Amino acid sequence: MTEFEIIAHYFTRPSDALLGVGDDCALFSSKKTIAVSTDMLVEKTHFFPGDDPFLLGRKSLSVNLSDMAAMGARPRYALLAISLPVADEAWLQAFSKGFMAQAERYGVALIGGDTTRGPLAVCVHIIGELDAELALRRDGAKPGDEIWVSGHLGDAALALAHLNDEIRLTDEEAEFCLGALHDPVPRVELGLALSGISRCAIDISDGFCADLSHILEKSIVAAVVEYAALPCSETMEKYRSTRASAILSGGDDYELCFTASPEKSNDVRSIGERLGIRLSKVGKIREGSGLVVLDEAGREMKIGNKGYAHFS
Amino acid sequence: MTEFEIIAHYFTRPSDALLGVGDDCALFSSKKTIAVSTDMLVEKTHFFPGDDPFLLGRKSLSVNLSDMAAMGARPRYALLAISLPVADEAWLQAFSKGFMAQAERYGVALIGGDTTRGPLAVCVHIIGELDAELALRRDGAKPGDEIWVSGHLGDAALALAHLNDEIRLTDEEAEFCLGALHDPVPRVELGLALSGISRCAIDISDGFCADLSHILEKSIVAAVVEYAALPCSETMEKYRSTRASAILSGGDDYELCFTASPEKSNDVRSIGERLGIRLSKVGKIREGSGLVVLDEAGREMKIGNKGYAHFS
Numbered sequence: 001m002t003e004f005e006i007i008a009h010y011f012t013r014p015s016d017a018l019l020g021v022g023d024d025c026a027l028f029s030s031k032k033t034i035a036v037s038t039d040m041l042v043e044k045t046h047f048f049p050g051d052d053p054f055l056l057g058r059k060s061l062s063v064n065l066s067d068m069a070a071m072g073a074r075p076r077y078a079l080l081a082i083s084l085p086v087a088d089e090a091w092l093q094a095f096s097k098g099f100m101a102q103a104e105r106y107g108v109a110l111i112g113g114d115t116t117r118g119p120l121a122v123c124v125h126i127i128g129e130l131d132a133e134l135a136l137r138r139d140g141a142k143p144g145d146e147i148w149v150s151g152h153l154g155d156a157a158l159a160l161a162h163l164n165d166e167i168r169l170t171d172e173e174a175e176f177c178l179g180a181l182h183d184p185v186p187r188v189e190l191g192l193a194l195s196g197i198s199r200c201a202i203d204i205s206d207g208f209c210a211d212l213s214h215i216l217e218k219s220i221v222a223a224v225v226e227y228a229a230l231p232c233s234e235t236m237e238k239y240r241s242t243r244a245s246a247i248l249s250g251g252d253d254y255e256l257c258f259t260a261s262p263e264k265s266n267d268v269r270s271i272g273e274r275l276g277i278r279l280s281k282v283g284k285i286r287e288g289s290g291l292v293v294l295d296e297a298g299r300e301m302k303i304g305n306k307g308y309a310h311f312s
Numbered sequence: 313m314t315e316f317e318i319i320a321h322y323f324t325r326p327s328d329a330l331l332g333v334g335d336d337c338a339l340f341s342s343k344k345t346i347a348v349s350t351d352m353l354v355e356k357t358h359f360f361p362g363d364d365p366f367l368l369g370r371k372s373l374s375v376n377l378s379d380m381a382a383m384g385a386r387p388r389y390a391l392l393a394i395s396l397p398v399a400d401e402a403w404l405q406a407f408s409k410g411f412m413a414q415a416e417r418y419g420v421a422l423i424g425g426d427t428t429r430g431p432l433a434v435c436v437h438i439i440g441e442l443d444a445e446l447a448l449r450r451d452g453a454k455p456g457d458e459i460w461v462s463g464h465l466g467d468a469a470l471a472l473a474h475l476n477d478e479i480r481l482t483d484e485e486a487e488f489c490l491g492a493l494h495d496p497v498p499r500v501e502l503g504l505a506l507s508g509i510s511r512c513a514i515d516i517s518d519g520f521c522a523d524l525s526h527i528l529e530k531s532i533v534a535a536v537v538e539y540a541a542l543p544c545s546e547t548m549e550k551y552r553s554t555r556a557s558a559i560l561s562g563g564d565d566y567e568l569c570f571t572a573s574p575e576k577s578n579d580v581r582s583i584g585e586r587l588g589i590r591l592s593k594v595g596k597i598r599e600g601s602g603l604v605v606l607d608e609a610g611r612e613m614k615i616g617n618k619g620y621a622h623f624s
Contacts, residue, residue: 018345022530023450024382024514025347025440033330034346035337036423038437040393042430070336081352081435111348114435118354123393123426123435125350128337138335203336218334 001087003115010096015109017077026111028077032129035073039063043120047182048163053091055182056122057098062186063205064126065106066254069191070203072136073128075108081125083118106188136191136258140200141219145259145285148198148268150187150277152231153208155180157250158239167243173235180233184254193271194258201258207249209303212257213291225283225293227301248293249305259285313399318427322408327421329389338423340389344441347385351375355432359494360475365403367494368434369410374498375517376438377418378566381503382515384448385440389423390415393437395430418500448503448570452512453531457571457597460510460580462499462589464543465520467492469562470551479555485547492545496566505583506570513570519561521615524569525603537595537605539613560605561617571597 001009012021019027041060043049061078068075080099084092103110108126159177162169169177187203194201200219202211208230216223230247232240239246260268265281272279293301313321324333331339353372355361373390380387392411396404415422420438471489474481481489499515506513512531514523520542528535542559544552551558572580577593584591605613 018444019447019449024379024448025349025385027345027347027383027442027444027447029345029444030342033339033341035339036389036391036437036439037337038391038393038424038426038435040395040426040428040433040435042395042428042433045395045428045430067336071339073337077348079348079350079437081350083352083354083357083433112350114350114352116352116354116357118352118357118433119431121352121354121395121430121433123350123352125348125391125437127348130339132330132339132341135331135339136336137331201336 001089006087006092006115007113010092011080011110011113013100013110015111017109017111020109020111028111030129033132035068035071035128035130036125037064037067038123038125039067040121040123052182053094054098057095058102059182059184060122060124061099061102062184063254064124065186065188066184066203066205068126068128069187070136070201070256071130072134072191072195072201073130074192075106075126075128075188077111077127078103078108079125080110080113081123082113083116083121085117085120134195136194136198136201138200138202138215138218141215141221141259141285142261143221143285143287145261146265146281147212147223147225147283147285148258148260149231149255149280149282150190151255152233152236152278153204153253153255154236154246154250155233156252157246158236158243161243161246176233176235181252184252186254187256187277189275190256190271190277193275197264197267197271198258198260201256204253204255204257205251207251208257209248209291216289216291220289222286222288223283223291224286225291227293228296229280229282231278231280248303313401318399318404319425322404323392323422323425325412325422327423329421329423332421332423340423342441345444347380347383347440347442348437349376349379350435350437351379352433352435364494365406366410369407370414371494371496372434372436373411373414374496375566376436377498377500378496378515378517380438380440381499382448382513382568383442384446384503384507384513385442386504387418387420387438387440387500389439390420391437392422392425393435394425395428395433397429397432446507448506448510448513450512450514450527450530453527453533453571453597455533455597455599457573458577458593459524459535459537459595459597460570460572461543461567461592461594462502463567464545464548464590465516465565465567466548466558466562467545468564469558470548470555473555473558488545488547493564496564498566499568499589501587502568502583502589505587509576509579509583510570510572513568516565516567516569518563520569521560521603528601528603534598534600535595535603536598537603539605540608541592541594543590543592560615
């Protein structure tokens with residue numbers, strides 16, 4: 001198969017764009033503000049050789065959908081650039097199935113891309129729409145805001161620790177945590193629902209403390225977080241005292257961390273109930289700078305590495 | 313340096329976007345039709361280890377600008393995803409200098425991206441604007457149209473043949489051809505000028521015959537091309553009879569191949585004169601299907617491999 005056959009066979013579907021796959025550019029128009037983002041997943045850095053291609057296809061779109069969610073944008077289009085060592089049809093079939101099904105699930109049309117030979121890497125460019133004045137920006141946190149987290153934190157980090165033989169999970173626990181690592185759920189509906197309720201969000205990809213710190217820096221504010229309030233799965237709960245770093249600094253959760261004024265507290269709770277997503281109030285935005293995490297006794301916890309950083 | 317420091321130091325500039333580098337998404341708005349495209353350059357596939365990072369930075373944007381040119385779009389924004397084995401500051405400085413200077417030259421604002429550890433690869437997403445009804449689409453060729461080519465063909469392929477020890481160029485010839493390979497000039501101004509004159513263009517990245525064939529397939533037409541009319545540099549002219557494949561199937565030229573009705577012939581010539589770009593009439597669009605290239609005696613030439621294809 002040439003790259004043209006690969007694209008035609010696996011990655012071409014009808015779309016509502018003015019012009020989709022198959023020209024020098026794709027064309028679309030929008031009356032709204034356009035939101036764009038890109039994430040690249042590279043073998044051995046973001047996933048392991050031999051990882052399930054179906055889940056990799058899904059995840060490569062999910063992590064980009066997560067950026068849309070963190071902005072409160074409705075995803076519309078995607079471009080997929082993929083570098084492959086060989087044109088392995090079984091791999092391509094599974095990968096494209098995972099990618100395209102997730103695209104359909106979230107109303108995203110694949111309208112372009114690039115296919116090339118090289119070490120395995122997947123780079124997705126995602127395009128969405130929003131009302132600019134309702135965007136969930138990193139600089140939108142205000143002193144007095146409450147800090148919220150969706151879902152639960154640390155499961156993906158536990159899976160990594162398990163894969164790296166740092167801990168030994170039971171089969172059932174491992175299955176659950178590996179699911180969180182390989183198949184994160186992008187919080188697109190939550191991001192959309194927070195329009196007008198929250199002004200500030202980020203998705204937790206590098207680690208809770210690192211990502212909340214991005215909000216604090218951009219918003220020029222401080223935060224106090226209660227460690228005990230950080231939401232955990234049953235599995236992670238068992239490791240809460242021994243592997244706090246998974247909760248505080250584990251990457252790949254793809255949950256949303258957002259802020260909202262206390263008057264919006266009930267609105268936030270209603271959204272969580274309506275969407276069936278656990279939403280936990282974990283702290284407060286204050287004037288000043290820096291992040292303080294308090295343990296159950298109210299003592300400041302030492303946070304070593306705030307989160308994942310390439311080249312650190 | 314962490315990726316955050318790399319981004320802040322090398323890849324952050326003010327822009328006219330509503331929101332640029334540093335949030336989950338970048339935001340912009342446009343009253344026009346949006347054109348998007350992506351190209352990924354991978355070490356050992358698209359460039360050699362040790363290639364000049366300044367030129368690689370420039371080329372990684374140029375090949376994407378070339379897609380804008382081929383659509384007749386005005387480039388506006390770019391996102392840059394880059395995978396690096398190490399955070400080599402000298403390399404990053406040179407690469408970003410090449411990339412950012414080219415961005416400035418063409419009025420492109422870098423508004424987002426991703427930086428990760430991995431084998432060297434650069435994936436650029438480019439975003440531009442146009443009037444949809446004036447787009448230079450691959451399906452826009454009509455029987456009777458004349459076929460034009462900008463600049464000259466085959467120099468990049470000669471450079472590759474030289475690097476692969478298939479031919480031996482003089483130092484001066486090698487310098488010229490390597491310039492074409494490593495530093496292609498995107499024909500953005502030409503693409504814009506062709507609005508309303510041409511309805512159909514493609515950029516020659518895979519090879520003249522391969523790329524013209526994309527037009528023929530999408531437009532459901534045939535073409536007859538005169539080999540002697542295909543434009544060559546002085547250097548390539550010396551190899552016209554011995555290395556026809558460089559002209560017909562050599563990739564990486566990044567010239568435009570476009571069609572226009574014969575009544576527009578003088579308009580096309582005027583554009584070439586105004587922009588100082590050689591524009592050559594090389595053939596005709598006919599009814600039917602397939603591409604015929606005639607030699608100087610009017611005999612049909614055998615075209616083996618029409619152009620570069622990954623995985624072929």
